[in-house]
Amino acid sequence: MSASPMSDFLPVTLTVNGTAVSRMVAPRTTLADFVRTDLQLTGTHTGCEMGACGACLVLMNGEPVHSCLVFAIQADGAAIETVEGLTERGAIEDLQRAFHERNALQCGFCTPGMLVTGHAILEKGGLPDREHIRDALSGNYCRCTGYEAIVDAIERALREREGCA
Amino acid sequence: MEEARAAFLAVDGDASYISGGQSLVPALAMRLQAPAVLVDLSGIADLRGVELQGETLRIGALTRHADALTHPLIARHAPLLNAAAPFVAHPAIRNRGTLGGSVSLADPASEFPAMMLAMGAQMEIFGEDGFRRVPADDYFIDLYQTALEPGDILTALYVPSVGPHHRWAFDELARRRGDYAMVGAGILAHMDGALVESARIALFSVGSTPVRAPGAEAALAGRLLDAKTIADAQRALDDDLDPPDDEHIPAAMRRHLARVLLGRLLQRLGETP
Amino acid sequence: MNAPVHGSTAFDRPAHVGRGMSRPNAKRLLAGKGNYVTDLALPRMLHAAFVRSPHAHARIGAIDVEAARAAPGVRLVATGEDIAKLCTPWTGTLDHFKGMKSAPQLPLPVDKVVWSGQAVVAVVADSRAEAEDAAELVMIDYEELPVLADLDTALAPDAPKVTEDFADNLCFRSALDSGGVDAVFASAAHVVEADFLFGRHTGVPLEPRAIIADYDASEHRLTVHHATQTPFQFQDLYSRHYGIPEARVRVVAPDVGGSFGVKLHVYNEDMAVVGLSILCRRPVKFVADRLEAFVSDIHARDHRVHARAAVAADGTLLAMDVEDETGIGAFSTYPRTSVVEGNQVIRLIGAPYRLEGYRAGLKVVFQNKVQTSQYRAVGHPIACAVTEHLVDEAARVTGLDPLEIRAKNVIPDTAYPCASLSGYKFEKLSHEACLTKLRALMDYERLRTEQAELRARGILRGIGIATFVEITNPTPAFYGIGGARISAQDGAVLAVTPSGEVRCQISVTEQGQGTETIVGQVIADHLGVPRDIIRVMTGDTAVTPHGGATWACRGAGIGGETALQAARKLKTNVLSLAAGILQAKPADLDLVNAEVVDRDGTVRMSLAEVARIAYFRSDTLPDGAEAQLTVAHHFAPKGYPFAFTNGIHGCHVEVDAETGLVKILKHFVVEDCGRIINPLLVEEQVRGGVVQGLGAAFFEECLYDQGGQLTNGSLADYLVPMSCEMPDILIDHVETPTLDTELGAKGCGEAGTAAASAAALNAVNDALGPLGARLTQVPMTPARILKALGRF
8 A cells, every 4th residue: 555645756667678777756647657757668658648559568577558547556466568679679570571561550659559459469469369359459540541451461460470471 | 455445445536446447547538537536446456357256156256347248157157248348349348348347337338237137237335334246226326326425446346147947149239340339238038948937137228227127027927938928028018118318319219229129139039948 | 655765664563553552650650769849858858748628608708827937947937928928829711612601710819718728828847747836826717708609509690709700600601502402402303301410529639749849049940749640830930820930930840759740730838938948049849649639739610500402213313402500610611721621621522423413502600719721521421421321311212222322422533524413523523443453352142131131030241331532632622712822732852872872852742651662662663762772861850852741631632643753854864964975865764773784684884883973073074064962842733623533332231229338340441542552552551541430320429518629639538549449440442543644643641431331321321220229429439329219
């Protein structure tokens, strides 16, 4: 339990993309603002700040969460991974390649969130059909592509990982 | 827990408890709420865990929405929660949102609070006089208003385990996957073959609280689940509801949709062995 | 059609143009290394927040900013009066729209507010949160005025005025009449008609509007990092309204998180931020949050149309007669106005068809809402839905199949060039070819058979067809003619670098469409180099020549042709220099794959070697050899005022008549955007466009109450299309290059949006027709569908 007066700064210690980070943060600072502003990890975007668009998805202890709906202090002790971290450790290279070749992005603003969801789908494994992929993407807004190319790209990465490309 | 209550009460209630934060954080971000203090409950071990206690499943308040989808005890003993879970927002929200948070907020358009009614669950609350349990039927009072007093902490949900004669069905009508439903409902029925011995029906997005449908339940009790019974239950449902009237979903439309949905769920109930 | 250059044309070896190539610049975005204004932080940067009006129409009284000024972190609180001292007002009218009117605007209002959400006071602080905290402390007295929240209220004879100085609430009216329309209707076998409503909706780019203004007083220089489609337009506007010489104003549009027309208009907050930076002498950033975006981004559509068509007994379309009324908000948007959409609606209705008579009226009406203006497919979806619904009605009354009646009435592919009765000139379209392809793509007969079988089992499926034309590649006839300083030309600087690579700085811009990719493809072919040695740079007024940039589907057609001609020019220079070095004739040489070759293809020297000599060993060049490895080139479209494209959509839906929910099973498009530079990108433009059209058809609507309050202004309440509800989209092409350019490309970015909602409307009506229900309003919400079915 912790009670946080909204005005004071509080210490937070967490792991971000494999690196231990300790900072003083205002309790109202969201994890999204924290990674974007304090850590300059601007790959994570905010499109609605209410958990509707999915542009701010990051991995928190391995699971996708909206970083706009988590206060930085709530992430104390957690392991956070952003699109930059996933990229640098090569965890989504196949997914990124599939997105690139299929042109499953246009403006790119939603893309980090799409990749985080895509990563979660890939980690779950198996060969979900297109309806299931669309369902898993139901919290990710994309205004540019119309989604089909994104579904295609994730489907392709799934098939490749399952060895049936 | 005492410490959390003390922190909450220390600022004369100008505080919010936070667990998953999936509803609270947007309200803060939009500056709809501005509590002086946030009290984080996520570290309280007593609020965690899912365990079977005799014929009752104890679901700790911090249990995540995602657990409702994957936890074997929930799937086995509280299948309505399991059936409702895929309709609750989106995967990433379900990874953070807690059942206790959802039932505490008591959004009348949410799935889980209504399922507390359908399952006949009891809410365990830690308050001034220690722990108490409140049946779902007494818990939901008005819009976002529950039996929780300022400073009270919802600690666990106690759900009667389903038996071999229970059947259940859940569905909702939403414009997009994960949206708040136009109308949603869950049914838990005790059946002997095609005979409905008793049924609990709860609807959401039809009023200022989750709503039970005693009229429709009575129309089913002791009857064979056939087309006539279903039609009678649909008719009876009208008196159970007093839906809000707004320009986009008029009250008459919600009534119509509730009738349609109830009919479909009962149809399904009759088809599942 | 292409004159041979140096022995062979690039199209003889189209190594790049016509190929589906992925976008080199997308890799950065995939790595989370996008460079959006939202992400940008400058040293000593401050943050602005705005106090917004809670009223849709009110006089501004006393403003108390003292508490806000004293709040932590606050550097400046500015009112309308403060910024009016720096910035001249603007008026959103254009000369060629005769008689149109609109009140002058300032960054922040000084006397009254005219829509709910209008920015009134600016607060600048060290952080956005502090600025927002302080904004809550600003106290403003308002005297409420009557609110004009709908068309009828605003058009009533005794209506209060949005602008007191004006005689009425009419921004503009217009009429078209080919003559003889009444006679055609009087003698027609059938008259079909309908009243249509098109909901207000908005663009919702995922990156909200974002701007950082950075004024440097020491040099009287302004740099604006601005998420916009049109950096040069804003360079001109900031310069003129703030009195800073144009050459001292730089606008940088780095990665832009979606735009769709939203980010090319002047917004009050954006103009204010420039003033705030001048006042603070520091960089000031403003990013609209999503709630602010809903009440301050332009909206679009909001049309009410009455239309009828005269039809002969055999199903021949004879004439159309339409009245369009549109509510645009309290001002006409600057600098493109808010009347273009209505103007295009009345000119595009009926445009795919041969007609004997056409008459149309337009009223553009002020009201107390945020402004509407140009958003993807301006006017097209309305014109298309009106036309195509009437065509389906004509099919119904004459017993023709929807595809048959269209085949019978579209302008034949052999009839070009020709013009519509509304005055649009068509160079060459391919309605018949598209129709034939769509029939095959949809497997139309099978779908009809299946529809009948399923209907017998109580499953309601519908098939909707919609033919369209689309305006692309606009000449100055679009804006320049009306006095707007909006360029119809584009410019490029193309250079061979000392290493023999190629750098292109071009004025068309990128918001993810693939502008840089296709420009590279065109240069690769027409210069004769591999794509991967070309670096294309866009989106910075300090880097590229002046140009119109990206709007109205002009990037590929005009930007592509600019690149083509620049590449030709540079190639001539390269070969001339190489000829000097090699003691050969330029005409005997060619540049292929970055190597200078002679007529039999023998490699004579590499481009890198030509560049090395040009840049570092000019002493070895023969007398008279010109080492001009950088060229600047501008291109403006001439000939037809617009390069019209065309196509046809098919939509396949299943309607649940009990719930009013519609499952979109599949969508089909056959389109003709002329020369296809990159089919991969064209198809993704079409898909994205279709989904925006389907959003309009089923989900998207800005809902207002009678007090002029937007009641669904968040991403939870305003329903954008999401993945689960959207179908897979099958696409095929017909290629009819425009002969106005060598490249032959036209636009494709709006083809999806132009007709998707019309096809969806026809599909739902096709499903529900047998039940006697008919919808003529979008979005087709469950409530409207159930209402039409009489279910409640």
